[in-house]
Amino acid sequence: MAARVSHDPFGKTLKIGNKTYSLQPLIGCHFGSLFQVETGGNGPFLSPVIQESNQEEKGCKIDDPKDNRALVDNNTAQTLTGDEIDVMRREGATGNEIVEALIANSATFDKKTSFSQEKYRLKKQKKYAPRVLLRRPFARSICETYFKKYPTRIGFLRVDSLSLLLSMANITAHSDVLVVDMIGGLLTGAVAERMGGMGYVCNTYIGVNPYPIDIVRMFNFSDEICKRIVQSPLTELSACENEISLQHGPPEDSCNTVSLSNEKLASPTSDSVIVERIWIFKPHNGRPGYGCLDYCQRSPPTSVVFSSFCNLPPISSAACNMHAQFAAWENGNWIANAEPWLREYQVLPSRTHPHMQMSAFGGYILTGTRICSA
Amino acid sequence: MLPTDPAKRLSFQRYVSDGDLVIVYERHDNMKAIKVCESSVLQNRFGVFKHSDWIGKPFGSKVFSNKGGFVYLLAPTPELWTLVLSHRTQILYIADISFVIMYLEIVPGCLVLESGTGSGSLTTSLARAVAPSGHVYTFDFHEQRAASAREDFERTGLSSLVTVGVRDIQGEGFPNEFTGKADSVFLDLPQPWLAIPSVGKMLKQDGILCSFSPCIEQVQRSCETLRSNFTDIRTFEVLIRTYEVREVKMNRFQGNEGGSIESLPCKRRQRSNEEINGLENSSPPVVMARPSSEARGHTGYLTFARLKCVL
Numbered sequence: 184m185a186a187r188v189s190h191d192p193f194g195k196t197l198k199i200g201n202k203t204y205s206l207q208p209l210i211g212c213h214f215g216s217l218f219q220v221e222t223g224g225n226g227p228f229l230s231p232v233i234q235e236s237n238q239e240e241k242g243c244k245i246d247d248p249k250d251n252r253a254l255v256d257n258n259t260a261q262t263l264t265g266d267e268i269d270v271m272r273r274e275g276a277t278g279n280e281i282v283e284a285l286i287a288n289s290a291t292f293d294k295k296t297s298f299s300q301e302k303y304r305l306k307k308q309k310k311y312a313p314r315v316l317l318r319r320p321f322a323r324s325i326c327e328t329y330f331k332k333y334p335t336r337i338g339f340l341r342v343d344s345l346s347l348l349l350s351m352a353n354i355t356a357h358s359d360v361l362v363v364d365m366i367g368g369l370l371t372g373a374v375a376e377r378m379g380g381m382g383y384v385c386n387t388y389i390g391v392n393p394y395p396i397d398i399v400r401m402f403n404f405s406d407e408i409c410k411r412i413v414q415s416p417l418t419e420l421s422a423c424e425n426e427i428s429l430q431h432g433p434p435e436d437s438c439n440t441v442s443l444s445n446e447k448l449a450s451p452t453s454d455s456v457i458v459e460r461i462w463i464f465k466p467h468n469g470r471p472g473y474g475c476l477d478y479c480q481r482s483p484p485t486s487v488v489f490s491s492f493c494n495l496p497p498i499s500s501a502a503c504n505m506h507a508q509f510a511a512w513e514n515g516n517w518i519a520n521a522e523p524w525l526r527e528y529q530v531l532p533s534r535t536h537p538h539m540q541m542s543a544f545g546g547y548i549l550t551g552t553r554i555c556s557a
Numbered sequence: 558m559l560p561t562d563p564a565k566r567l568s569f570q571r572y573v574s575d576g577d578l579v580i581v582y583e584r585h586d587n588m589k590a591i592k593v594c595e596s597s598v599l600q601n602r603f604g605v606f607k608h609s610d611w612i613g614k615p616f617g618s619k620v621f622s623n624k625g626g627f628v629y630l631l632a633p634t635p636e637l638w639t640l641v642l643s644h645r646t647q648i649l650y651i652a653d654i655s656f657v658i659m660y661l662e663i664v665p666g667c668l669v670l671e672s673g674t675g676s677g678s679l680t681t682s683l684a685r686a687v688a689p690s691g692h693v694y695t696f697d698f699h700e701q702r703a704a705s706a707r708e709d710f711e712r713t714g715l716s717s718l719v720t721v722g723v724r725d726i727q728g729e730g731f732p733n734e735f736t737g738k739a740d741s742v743f744l745d746l747p748q749p750w751l752a753i754p755s756v757g758k759m760l761k762q763d764g765i766l767c768s769f770s771p772c773i774e775q776v777q778r779s780c781e782t783l784r785s786n787f788t789d790i791r792t793f794e795v796l797i798r799t800y801e802v803r804e805v806k807m808n809r810f811q812g813n814e815g816g817s818i819e820s821l822p823c824k825r826r827q828r829s830n831e832e833i834n835g836l837e838n839s840s841p842p843v844v845m846a847r848p849s850s851e852a853r854g855h856t857g858y859l860t861f862a863r864l865k866c867v868l
């Protein structure tokens with residue numbers, strides 16, 4: 184796979200390199216289908232790749248006698264020039280044909296170990312015949328894609344930290360979850376995904392303007408799920424004892440929500456709507472949403488309270504402060520502080536080792552169970 | 558355990574009643590699951606607690622013994638359950654569990670296959686993720702373990718979401734009735750590669766498999782087997798570093814060169830039911846955190862793979 188697309192249900196084209204491709208051929212295909220870019224009479228297009236199952240395992244034999252002693256790095260190994268490749272292209276050669284020509288014209292290909300041959304082929308394929316794999320959008324892939332490309336937009340929230348947040352917050356169908364999401368909607372979307380349209384995700388905010396939750400659009404949610412995502416300012420949540428007005432969000436265009444009107448929902452003591460036991464804080468400009476704690480006092484017993492301080496480097500300041508707040512918040516209990524650690528491995532015959540690069544920081548998580556003050 | 562049943566949801570109107578499962582919390586490292594029974598008592602180092610005193614109290618209440626000692630009554634969650642369940646096998650813990658649920662893309666309504674069931678630590682979280690309309694079919698070849706797991710799911714109120722079967726999955730594979738029906742499959746078996754061909758048959762198009770193995774040799778063999786029918790084969794290790802957060806009083810000792818600072822750690826009040834030996838009238842305490850000195854250094858490798866989509 185050369186390219187991974189995060190699926191955009193509204194875009195009709197996709198840009199790969201400097202060319203634009205229609206997404207039309209993808210429609211009606213299974214998730215998991217593989218496409219390759221080709222150039223035809225009407226310009227570039229995506230064509231399905233037939234994947235053989237039960238592929239013969241390629242090369243990578245341990246007792247391969249070849250090694251790299253004969254390889255000299257002087258840029259003369261490849262005899263096919265850039266101009267020649269352009270000519271091939273103009274004459275309508277497919278990406279695969281170019282890759283084969285490159286291999287045939289490589290003086291050193293045959294001397295490489297089968298493992299490096301495969302690596303060479305993949306590298307050339309990425310460049311001349313990029314592939315597109317169709318993936319269903321899920322919190323996991325959305326989080327990973329953002330973490331890789333735009334980590335700042337999601338507050339450096341790594342996928343393992345997000346998983347922990349969702350588990351520790353006990354998110355499940357029929358929960359009512361209050362979320363402070365300052366990471367563009369990733370948290371809101373991930374919570375909504377876990378609830379499958381049963382229960383509410385209330386996106387609360389401090390101040391006058393709701394925090395943007397555009398990333399929710401990426402999830403391809405059905406109307407049922409979209410209707411369960413609501414927004415309300417914290418002041419309103421804290422102020423109304425009897426009635427809470429919640430605004431339907433995300434914005435109309437993003438999720439086909441029918442109504443944007445304020446809706447009066449049941450009183451905070453009714454089980455169906457109001458904030459249940461979960462709070463997820465995101466810091467803003469280094470100031471975690473402390474204000475929420477007051478309100479938390481009024482949420483039903485046995486709340487779990489939590490945080491991820493992705494933007495704040497030293498745990499000493501952020502998490503300790505939070506702790507101090509909990510101390511003030513009289514009956515905080517079972518407060519645990521954790522930092523997840525994630526490492527990926529390359530697993531290949533006789534070549535298994537951790538990846539050379541890893542993410543060194545995925546955030547801190549603070550957990551507490553609210554207990555009764557009575 | 559789950560809010561599926563509106564009557565059992567946590568709310569201001571949800572009180573401990575006879576027959577409820579509660580987590581009795583002494584300290585963060587000392588908890589116990591107890592079924593409330595009107596005529597029963599709980600006895601521990603703090604004294605004797607009458608269950609009848611608990612009935613009618615909200616979840617999260619502090620309850621007292623005859624000697625004035627106290628514990629908290631918490632509502633059970635899969636995370637708490639993992640901390641209190643009886644270990645009949647090695648189990649999966651929170652870091653691995655949460656990562657598995659996320660990576661297997663499990664959402665309400667999914668059909669998930671699992672083997673072996675073991676102590677049901679993972680199964681409990683799988684059940685929460687598929688609720689209310691999905692189902693977890695979990696298999697273990699050990700009859701007694703399967704029976705104990707079944708009893709546990711009864712206690713935690715998950716029986717309608719989980720079915721425990723007795724079957725040798727490495728030898729026979731998953732039952733044919735699930736062919737092409739599984740959204741995801743999880744394996745925690747000694748020789749997972751033996752079950753992988755069956756997993757390929759059970760999964761829907763684009764479905765995901767996760768195999769958990771403590772040893773790299775197991776991972777190696779599984780990956781070799783996976784390469785024929787699966788794609789996106791990725792192996793991870795997930796760990797958690799915990800922090801000790803303490804209130805520290807800074808005392809300035811005079812006479813030393815430069816006035817060195819000595820810290821006397823004292824456990825946070827909230828975390829311990831023990832008395833704090835008063836260190837009155839020193840300077841105000843500061844909160845300090847440092848990574849716990851001992852930690853779980855390895856649990857297992859998680860290998861994920863997606864069934865290749867054959868056009």
Ligand SMILES: C[S@@+](CC[C@H](N)C(=O)[O-])C[C@H]1O[C@@H](n2cnc3c(N)ncnc32)[C@H](O)[C@@H]1O
Pocket residue numbers: 646647648649672673674675676677678679680696697698699702724725726727728745746747
């Ligand atoms: C380590 S335990 C699983 C623990 C579980 N993941 C948990 O979190 O509680 C492994 C289980 O696999 C079962 N097992 C081993 N070989 C099996 C086989 N061939 N078929 C079915 N179950 C098997 C064992 O009986 C054991 O209970």
